[in-house]
Amino acid sequence: MENTRVLLKQRPAGIPKADDFAWVTEPLPEPGREQILIRNIYCSLDPAQRGWMDDAESYFPPIELGESIRATTVGQVAASNHPDYQPGDYVVALTGVEHYAVADAVGFTSKVDPSFVRSLTNYLSILGAVGLTAYFGLLEVGKPKAGETVLVSGAAGAVGSLVGQIAKLQGCRAVGIAGGPEKCKRLTDVYGFDTAVDYRGKDVPTLAADIKAACPDGVDVYFDTVGGDVLAAALANINDNARLPLCGMISQYNATEPVPGPTNVWQLIAKTARMEGFLIRDFLDKFPEGIGQMAQWIAEDKLVFQEHVDEGIENFLTSFNRLFSGDHNGKLILQIAPESV
Amino acid sequence: MENTRVLLKQRPAGIPKADDFAWVTEPLPEPGREQILIRNIYCSLDPAQRGWMDDAESYFPPIELGESIRATTVGQVAASNHPDYQPGDYVVALTGVEHYAVADAVGFTSKVDPSFVRSLTNYLSILGAVGLTAYFGLLEVGKPKAGETVLVSGAAGAVGSLVGQIAKLQGCRAVGIAGGPEKCKRLTDVYGFDTAVDYRGKDVPTLAADIKAACPDGVDVYFDTVGGDVLAAALANINDNARLPLCGMISQYNATEPVPGPTNVWQLIAKTARMEGFLIRDFLDKFPEGIGQMAQWIAEDKLVFQEHVDEGIENFLTSFNRLFSGDHNGKLILQIAPESV
Numbered sequence: 001m002e003n004t005r006v007l008l009k010q011r012p013a014g015i016p017k018a019d020d021f022a023w024v025t026e027p028l029p030e031p032g033r034e035q036i037l038i039r040n041i042y043c044s045l046d047p048a049q050r051g052w053m054d055d056a057e058s059y060f061p062p063i064e065l066g067e068s069i070r071a072t073t074v075g076q077v078a079a080s081n082h083p084d085y086q087p088g089d090y091v092v093a094l095t096g097v098e099h100y101a102v103a104d105a106v107g108f109t110s111k112v113d114p115s116f117v118r119s120l121t122n123y124l125s126i127l128g129a130v131g132l133t134a135y136f137g138l139l140e141v142g143k144p145k146a147g148e149t150v151l152v153s154g155a156a157g158a159v160g161s162l163v164g165q166i167a168k169l170q171g172c173r174a175v176g177i178a179g180g181p182e183k184c185k186r187l188t189d190v191y192g193f194d195t196a197v198d199y200r201g202k203d204v205p206t207l208a209a210d211i212k213a214a215c216p217d218g219v220d221v222y223f224d225t226v227g228g229d230v231l232a233a234a235l236a237n238i239n240d241n242a243r244l245p246l247c248g249m250i251s252q253y254n255a256t257e258p259v260p261g262p263t264n265v266w267q268l269i270a271k272t273a274r275m276e277g278f279l280i281r282d283f284l285d286k287f288p289e290g291i292g293q294m295a296q297w298i299a300e301d302k303l304v305f306q307e308h309v310d311e312g313i314e315n316f317l318t319s320f321n322r323l324f325s326g327d328h329n330g331k332l333i334l335q336i337a338p339e340s341v
Numbered sequence: 342m343e344n345t346r347v348l349l350k351q352r353p354a355g356i357p358k359a360d361d362f363a364w365v366t367e368p369l370p371e372p373g374r375e376q377i378l379i380r381n382i383y384c385s386l387d388p389a390q391r392g393w394m395d396d397a398e399s400y401f402p403p404i405e406l407g408e409s410i411r412a413t414t415v416g417q418v419a420a421s422n423h424p425d426y427q428p429g430d431y432v433v434a435l436t437g438v439e440h441y442a443v444a445d446a447v448g449f450t451s452k453v454d455p456s457f458v459r460s461l462t463n464y465l466s467i468l469g470a471v472g473l474t475a476y477f478g479l480l481e482v483g484k485p486k487a488g489e490t491v492l493v494s495g496a497a498g499a500v501g502s503l504v505g506q507i508a509k510l511q512g513c514r515a516v517g518i519a520g521g522p523e524k525c526k527r528l529t530d531v532y533g534f535d536t537a538v539d540y541r542g543k544d545v546p547t548l549a550a551d552i553k554a555a556c557p558d559g560v561d562v563y564f565d566t567v568g569g570d571v572l573a574a575a576l577a578n579i580n581d582n583a584r585l586p587l588c589g590m591i592s593q594y595n596a597t598e599p600v601p602g603p604t605n606v607w608q609l610i611a612k613t614a615r616m617e618g619f620l621i622r623d624f625l626d627k628f629p630e631g632i633g634q635m636a637q638w639i640a641e642d643k644l645v646f647q648e649h650v651d652e653g654i655e656n657f658l659t660s661f662n663r664l665f666s667g668d669h670n671g672k673l674i675l676q677i678a679p680e681s682v
Contacts, residue, residue: 058611232602246610261573261602269587269618270399276617277610 003028005068005098006316012053015324018317020053021069029102036085036109038075038093038101041339042309044124045071045320045332047248059279068096069316072129074112074120075101076340090114092123097316099337116295119307120339125158125331126298126305127291129280133247134162135290136283139170141245141276142221146171149215151234153199154225156183158305158331159247161191163223165303168192172221175214177230179326186329190304199230204263207233223247228262235264242273306330344369346409346439347657353394356665359658361394362410370443377426377450379416379434379442382680383650385465386412386661386673388589400620409437410657415453415464416442417681431455433464438657440678457636460648461680466499466672467639467646468632470621474588475503476631477624480511482586482617483562487512490556492575494540495566497524499646499672500588502532504564506644509533513562516555518571520667527670531645540571545604548574564588569603576605583614647671 004025012020031037052063052070063070073096077089082105085091094108095101103109112123125131137159144150150167154160155176164174164187176187177197184196195214199207211219211233218239224231225248238244268275283290297303308328310319313336322328345366353361372378393404393411404411414437418430423446426432435449436442444450453464466472478500485491491508495501496517505515505528517528518538525537536555540548552560552574559580565572566589579585609616624631638644649669651660654677663669 059613227606231606246606248610261604261606263602265568265572265587265602265606267618268616269589269620272400272618272620272623274615274617275609276615277608277613279610279613282613 001028002026003098003100004313005096006313007068008053008063008065010065011055012050015321016050016053016317021317023314023316028100031079031081031102034082034105035102036077036082036091036105037079038073038091038095038103039078039337039341040073040075040095040099040101041335041337042074042121042124043071043097043316043334043336044073044128045323045334046129047323049320050323059281068098068101071095071097072108072124073101074123075337080105085111090120092128097313097334097336099313121307121309121331121333124333125307126162126294126303130158130331131162131294131305132280132283132287132290134159134166135294136280136286137245137247137278138163138166138221138223140283140286141278142223142243144170144172144221147173148220149173149175149217149239150221150223151175151177151211151215151219151237152223152225153177153230153234154248155187155191155193155196156329157225160223160225161187161330162303162305164191164193167221169297169302173215173217175211175219177211177234183326192304199233202233204229204232204236208236211237218242221245232262232264235262235267238267238271238273240271240273242271244273244275246275246277307333309333309335311335342369342441343367344439344441345654346437347654348409349394349404349406351406352396353391356662357391357394357658362658364655364657369441372420372422372443375423375446376443377418377423377432377446378420379414379432379436379444380419380678380682381414381416381436381440381442382676382678383415383462383465384412384438384657384675384677385414385469386664386675387470388664390661391664400622409439409442412436412438413449413465413470414442415461416678421446426452431461433469438654438675438677440654462648462650462672462674465674466648467503467635467644471499471672472503472635472646473621473624473628473631475500475507476635477621477627478586478588478619479504479507479562479564481624481627482619483564483584485511485513485562488514489561490514490516490558490580491562491564492516492518492552492556492560492578493534493564493566494518494571494575495589496528496532496534496537497670498566501564501566502528502671503644503646505532505534508562509535510638510643514556514558516552516560518552518575524667533645540574543574545570545573545577549577552578559583562586573603573605576603576608579608579612579614581612581614583612585614585616587616587618648674650674650676652676 009022093103150172152163156178167174176193187193187196222234350363434444491513493504497519508515517534528534528537563575563585
């Protein structure tokens with residue numbers, strides 16, 4: 001049996017290209033003491049992976065050249081040297097874009113129950129990092145109160161669309177920012193946002209004016225997934241004591257030179273507002289609460305979420321670059337093997 | 342008797358010029374019901390006043406054209422229509438750069454005791470907004486813990502020099518950023534900072550490297566008074582869960598077009614850090630605590646603070662622009678009348 005994996009050949013400049021990666025086929029790796037061998041089925045494709053391809057300090061070390069592209073995956077245990085895992089068990093783990101992966105049995109690896117979800121992919125979307133990012137970022141960092149206005153950027157994206165829906169469940173007014181009329185229509189028609197703002201082709205003052213029109217009472221919570229000019233336009237509209245959870249800056253991940261920061265940071269002083277980066281690892285002890293609440297909302301049909309599943313490890317790059325072209329609806333996932341063999 | 346005041350004639354573009362102001366002499370104003378007439382002695386000159394001269398939304402409305410330049414002042418009651426105030430009482434009030442001012446007896450007006458301080462000017466420096474900004478910004482927003490590293494920009498300034506000293510009193514390592522070797526020397530020799538970093542003539546990466554050398558354990562609290570590139574360089578050095586109180590952005594107050602924001606805002610996510618604007622009005626209920634603690638430290642000779650007092654209402658502009666040239670040591674105050682008549 002052989003293992004195909006996608007490794008990082010060189011660090012991308014801007015949007016990743018085929019030359020930046022190599023698809024290699026090698027013998028199966030062997031799990032060490034207390035480790036397991038996972039047959040990966042689904043790989044989560046996330047903006048954060050683009051950051052890990054750079055040689056930049058972040059909350060994870062960069063992917064080394066020659067290493068597999070790091071990814072959260074759902075797979076099935078193929079071999080186990082750990083008593084808690086049996087071949088056939090389904091697991092979520094932080095491994096790579098590779099058919100087989102060796103993983104520690106602890107840390108980022110955990111068993112999951114396929115009967116608990118409609119699709120195994122849910123563990124990479126609504127019950128995975130995406131769902132928990134929306135849940136904890138909005139509720140624990142943004143701290144919205146009923147009646148307040150919650151503004152979300154990247155609102156048609158996997159995280160943003162959930163943020164808007166959770167905001168509505170808290171009794172807030174939810175306003176989404178997205179690119180293009182189709183996405184904006186989906187915000188109100190599918191996800192239940194109160195209104196949507198299209199950022200495309202607008203400079204900061206124009207976008208700020210459009211946000212003002214959409215948020216006549218100002219913005220109490222701005223959940224940012226994009227940074228840059230959209231963040232600057234949002235800053236122009238914050239209310240006193242606004243909270244700004246920062247979860248990502250997709251507008252900057254492909255930049256090839258230093259990007260100017262957002263203007264209007266002065267507003268943080270004028271409005272005594274708080275801008276705060278967060279990572280869901282800070283809420284590890286509350287994961288059961290978050291997953292339980294999200295699962296309950298799903299059971300009650302209160303959350304709409306979408307997954308875009310591409311197929312084939314050979315299509316990794318095409319699929320990954322949808323993150324930057326916006327050509328996908330919902331959480332992007334790459335299926336690299338059948339669910340059962 | 343006549344009243345001379347400095348009014349705003351036109352909104353300055355960049356550094357204020359003589360044409361932006363008019364010195365006018367008028368009859369004395371009359372206090373209304375429950376109001377008092379104050380003979381102003383000292384005017385506080387602060388970077389915030391430059392912001393109020395712009396037609397920009399902030400925590401106070403802009404100064405209207407034709408209005409006196411708004412200023413915190415120490416003066417003496419000249420006439421009173423309020424039972425709590427007698428002629429001769431000394432008061433701190435938010436009035437203007439004017440010899441006589443009518444003020445409400447409540448709100449920003451309060452009686453002060455000249456026997457409690459070495460100089461009446463202390464009410465505009467260490468026991469005024471400057472001292473309370475340092476005290477509450479560092480302790481309530483920055484929340485430093487003993488052993489942590491506190492980095493301060495504008496560290497030779499009125500607020501920054503106090504922030505460094507209060508940080509030392511909390512058992513922290515204090516590192517100051519200032520412009521030029523003389524100021525940097527004062528930081529360590531006079532104010533007791535552990536070390537100083539000169540920002541002059543350095544781009545963001547160079548300044549970031551110098552900050553790294555001065556803060557080998559990283560930065561836990563960055564108290565920002567300047568914004569812009571210095572903020573960007575500080576962001577490059579923050580530790581996990583850093584706190585960044587923002588108290589001002591003097592680097593941008595004279596900008597004539599939109600200023601790019603600080604780069605490295607991404608670090609807030611990578612380090613799950615918090616950047617928070619604050620105004621001392623948010624701590625009104627804790628003012629007695631803050632003033633009491635600062636007064637105690639003064640009595641124990643634990644705080645060094647300096648005041649730069651210029652004289653003459655006709656010198657308002659020259660004195661005010663020292664804020665931007667840096668040509669002053671300590672809190673800038675303009676004396677416009679003798680202490681007693």
